[in-house]
Amino acid sequence: xxxxxxxxxxxxxxxVAGALLxxxxxxxxxxxxxxxxxxxxxxxxxVLGVLLLLLGxxxxxxxxxxxxxxxxxxxxxLATAPVAAQMIGRAGYRxxxxxxxxxxxxxLADR
Amino acid sequence: xxxxxxxxPASADxxxxxxxxxxxxxxYGWLVLAWNLFxxxxxxxxxxxxxxxxxxxxxxxxxxxxxxxxxxxPWGLLVFGGRFVVELVRASAHIARIAVQPGYTPRxxxxxxxxxxxxxxxxxxxxxxxxxxxxxxxVEVDRDAGILYVHVLDVRGPADLDAHRAQVREVERRxxxxxxxxxxxxxxxxxxxxxxxx
Numbered sequence: 001x002x003x004x005x006x007x008x009x010x011x012x013x014x015x016v017a018g019a020l021l022x023x024x025x026x027x028x029x030x031x032x033x034x035x036x037x038x039x040x041x042x043x044x045x046x047v048l049g050v051l052l053l054l055l056g057x058x059x060x061x062x063x064x065x066x067x068x069x070x071x072x073x074x075x076x077x078l079a080t081a082p083v084a085a086q087m088i089g090r091a092g093y094r095x096x097x098x099x100x101x102x103x104x105x106x107x108l109a110d111r
Numbered sequence: 112x113x114x115x116x117x118x119x120p121a122s123a124d125x126x127x128x129x130x131x132x133x134x135x136x137x138x139y140g141w142l143v144l145a146w147n148l149f150x151x152x153x154x155x156x157x158x159x160x161x162x163x164x165x166x167x168x169x170x171x172x173x174x175x176x177x178x179x180x181x182x183x184x185p186w187g188l189l190v191f192g193g194r195f196v197v198e199l200v201r202a203s204a205h206i207a208r209i210a211v212q213p214g215y216t217p218r219x220x221x222x223x224x225x226x227x228x229x230x231x232x233x234x235x236x237x238x239x240x241x242x243x244x245x246x247x248x249x250v251e252v253d254r255d256a257g258i259l260y261v262h263v264l265d266v267r268g269p270a271d272l273d274a275h276r277a278q279v280r281e282v283e284r285r286x287x288x289x290x291x292x293x294x295x296x297x298x299x300x301x302x303x304x305x306x307x308x309x
């Protein structure tokens with residue numbers, strides 16, 4: 001096996017793993033009970049999922065121009081996902097879209 | 112990014128102005144680099160275009176200054192990066208598992224954690240890292256008091272709440288050990304850890 005073959009196989013593995021994580025995230029969005037819980041699924045397994053997909057792409061493409069773009073996508077993904085999650089989470093909490101029966105503690109309520 | 116040396120406190124005013132110029136230059140450099148990466152190749156045309164676009168961006172969309180008094184610690188950064196990847200993988204697997212587990216409804220909780228260093232940079236970095244790692248989500252930030260309100264998914268008892276509080280403080284400590292100044296490091300290592308909610 002040449003190094004190129006190894007990179008191809010590693011890339012294929014990363015792509016499949018990333019796709020599976022994204023699938024799990026989609027199922028989580030459907031199944032979790034309230035908005036805040038769904039935000040966990042919508043933003044988190046997706047972070048690792050997207051990073052794995054990008055890693056897989058990088059291992060398959062292996063050209064400097066593509067790698068630069070892939071690094072940028074990864075950086076912006078990591079920088080922006082938390083902002084979106086926090087904005088939606090905060091809006092969801094303030095709008096009361098949280099199931100109190102499933103909440104063990106709420107230290108924001110007694111602030 | 113270069114680590115700022117410990118300048119003498121004699122000319123504090125000149126120092127802050129120098130610091131602002133340095134921050135602007137770093138931002139300028141990043142923007143030019145990003146522009147070239149967007150186009151996928153480094154050419155003279157892209158370089159000139161990047162310089163122009165970056166200047167326009169900095170001129171018309173100025174950001175509030177973020178004061179950075181710390182310094183970059185290579186070992187701390189390495190530890191932080193390694194632990195981040197480990198936690199990202201472990202927590203992603205955990206959330207993925209409870210997402211597909213049949214008939215399981217996870218319980219959650221919102222906990223308040225007071226950080227030991229209530230600086231803007233520390234709050235932002237800690238919140239960012241907590242938001243990226245599955246299982247924890249920032250719902251609200253009390254900037255004045257330096258308190259993060261964290262939504263925790265899959266809570267199974269009171270012990271879990273304490274474990275997550277400790278985890279948030281652990282993240283803060285690793286961040287300060289990676290980019291904090293000596294004084295901040297001392298505060299995080301010796302600061303009170305028993306302060307719970309406000």
